[in-house]
Amino acid sequence: NAGVTQTPKFQVLKTGQSMTLQCAQDMNHNSMYWYRQDPGMGLRLIYYSASEGTTDKGEVPNGYNVSRLNKREFSLRLESAAPSQTSVYFCASSEKLTSTEAFFGQGTRLTVV
Amino acid sequence: RKEVEQDPGPFNVPEGATVAFNCTYSNSASQSFFWYRQDCRKEPKLLMSVYSSGNEDGRFTAQLNRASQYISLLIRDSKLSDSATYLCVVSHSGGGADGLTFGKGTHLIIQP
Numbered sequence: 752n753a754g755v756t757q758t759p760k761f762q763v764l765k766t767g768q769s770m771t772l773q774c775a776q777d778m779n780h781n782s783m784y785w786y787r788q789d790p791g792m793g794l795r796l797i798y799y800s801a802s803e804g805t806t807d808k809g810e811v812p813n814g815y816n817v818s819r820l821n822k823r824e825f826s827l828r829l830e831s832a833a834p835s836q837t838s839v840y841f842c843a844s845s846e847k848l849t850s851t852e853a854f855f856g857q858g859t860r861l862t863v864v
Numbered sequence: 865r866k867e868v869e870q871d872p873g874p875f876n877v878p879e880g881a882t883v884a885f886n887c888t889y890s891n892s893a894s895q896s897f898f899w900y901r902q903d904c905r906k907e908p909k910l911l912m913s914v915y916s917s918g919n920e921d922g923r924f925t926a927q928l929n930r931a932s933q934y935i936s937l938l939i940r941d942s943k944l945s946d947s948a949t950y951l952c953v954v955s956h957s958g959g960g961a962d963g964l965t966f967g968k969g970t971h972l973i974i975q976p
Contacts, residue, residue, distance in 0.1 A: 855908050
């Protein structure tokens, strides 16, 4: 079982470039999430999707967009990357929005220069 | 005030010792509570859920105190492999960012 798969694992961007982080889960989960993790800041929610067809902003949505392509896939787009977006990004999924375990992808280490 | 607060540590503990950490949460409507473990440069993984009556899984014991709004994790007979960051996680719904709220983590180092 693959669980949650994120691509790419590593990426270096120049300021102003765009990119899309891909995430797919094979557990038939309804809810999916994008987090960023920075030293000393912990995991912060960027966007989430409670179910297929819905997306909502989390704690730090500025500079990002998301698409819940179908039940399996939830992508995160940086339209114009900035150095402040250098971080480790984690995609996660859970059976429902609350009260259930979240499963995480292996993370994407993004550096914006 | 942060929603979920933890002592970042590091806690340096000799192998075989017992170690405990607490976590406080601010939202009294929080519904579910978890401890996750994160190894260096890896993704977080669920360690255990925390139930109102307290629960134990081998060397690990988790407890919830709703009145004081804190949860705790106790590790007995600590092993070198217990070295990791332990994340306190709270779940609630409604009013903004739903789903899971993570503490910043407590870094544990087990020393031989």
